[in-house]
Amino acid sequence: MKLSRYKFELPEELLAEYPAEHRDEARLMVLNRKEQTIEHKMFKDLIDYFDEGDLMVLNNTKVFPARMFGVKEKTGARIEVFLLRELNVESRLWDVLVDPARKIRIGNKLFFGEDESLVAEVIDNTTSRGRTLRFLYDGSYEEFRKKLQELGETPLPKYIKRPVEASDEERYQTIYAKHEGAVAAPTAGLHFSKHLMKRLEIKGIDFAEVTLHVGLGTFSGVEVEDLSKHKMDSEKALVSEETAKIVNEAIDSKRRICAVGTTVMRSLESAVSTNHHLNSYNGWTNKFIFTPYEFSIANCMITNFHTPKSTLMMMAAAFAGYDFLIKAYKEAIKEKYQFYSYGDAMLII
Structure with a gap:
């Protein structure tokens, strides 16, 4: 076919x-x-x-609430990070998609949350849009996952142009x-x-x-x-x-x-x-x-x-x-x- x-x-x-x-x-x-x-x-x-x-x-x-928004160090550019899969629990490594992808390089740091309490470092460029991030977080694994839940939003498909609502x-x-x-x-x-x-x-x-x-x-x-x-x-x-x-x-x-x-x-x-x-x-x-x-x-x-x-x-x-x-x-x-x-x-x- x-x-x-x-x-x-x-x-x-x-x-x-x-x-x-x-x-x-x-x-x-x-x-x-x-x-x-x-x-x-x-x-x-x-x-x-x-x-x-x-x-x-x-x-x-x-x-899980896989879509997160962070800011890039120095430039303050708003970056969308879409969590795809957890690669390593101990190292807090994740496969993610980033948008806009062209702005993100290995070594860049991204800050999440109003208090910027969650930081991630780009450690690998796997595909044109994909990256591997290492999250830097001092708390326990349970606290880290709770933080992701708190900062993430419902990952509605891209075709839905409206903002995510509470009912979603x-x-x-x-x-x-x-x-x-x-x-x-x-x-x-x-x-x-x-x-x-x-x-x-x-x-x-x-x-x-x-x-x-x-x-x-x-x-x-x-x-x-x-x-x-x-x-x-x-x-x-x-x-x-x-x-x-x-x-x-x-x-x-x-x-x-x-x-x-x-x-x-x-x-x-x-x-x-x-x-x-x-x-x-x-x-x-x-x-x-x-x-x-x-x-x-x-x-x-x-x-x-x-x-x-x-x-x-x-x-x-x-x-x-x-x-x-x-x-x-x-x-x-x-x-x-x-x-x-x-x-x-x-x-x-």
Whole structure:
């Protein structure tokens, strides 16, 4: 498959600046692969498509406030620092992105907070925008992490031009988030409300959890026409033995297994055994799923509407079928569905 096949005109007003007022009242487009039908529903109608014993697999990663603003020594220039991953706990080394990148050199010091109580030194230039920073802080590791929490803000995607609001801290996080480590939300899960989860449980739907700490690579554009040449950034994934057991029982009972989001699908497909069951897994994954691809675990998927030429759209096309997904996206634009992180949802059955 070629990159150019995933290009489409997305009107700017369809990029969601805000989430739906209530989580489970986002719109839901339902794609039935067998019947080739498209239905227009609300997210809370999801319950009508599942029966007792069906399984939903969730990503319980938690977004941390990864975007910080500091000033450069001497010049006082305002620098945005986006924390990507912690490299070394003792040395307080972090991989970060800096903006504007051209102003930052090895040896530069950055000061954070009104009292400038947190200082970081640039010790490596890893890529054109990436850097390695060493934070200089006298307190304990717990105090240091608390300081990062205090100085960081919710890392809304760059397409959202408005300032971060207090409500974003809650809304850019799933209600079942547990393990901190993501720099972007697993967005399909943002539509689940406590009320909807309760209704699903009462109906007898089972849940299992994986952890995939979403990195910015998930949202990086593809820049090669031949998709087989694209390299995904690695992300930390964990599939517990308990989750593998629950999923494998569902496979053996031929039940519906729904991956809630592309991150769950990547986690499951990164831990497949030779007999198409799920293994426990604790490691890194850079799995890139695009057409043609044979899925081994999930037979149903919830996902948002993705931007042109994104790896997320490519995975959705591999699962729904390329022509069917393109037809659905045309329909979504016509019906003014909201796209991207705070946008509406799609259920592919």
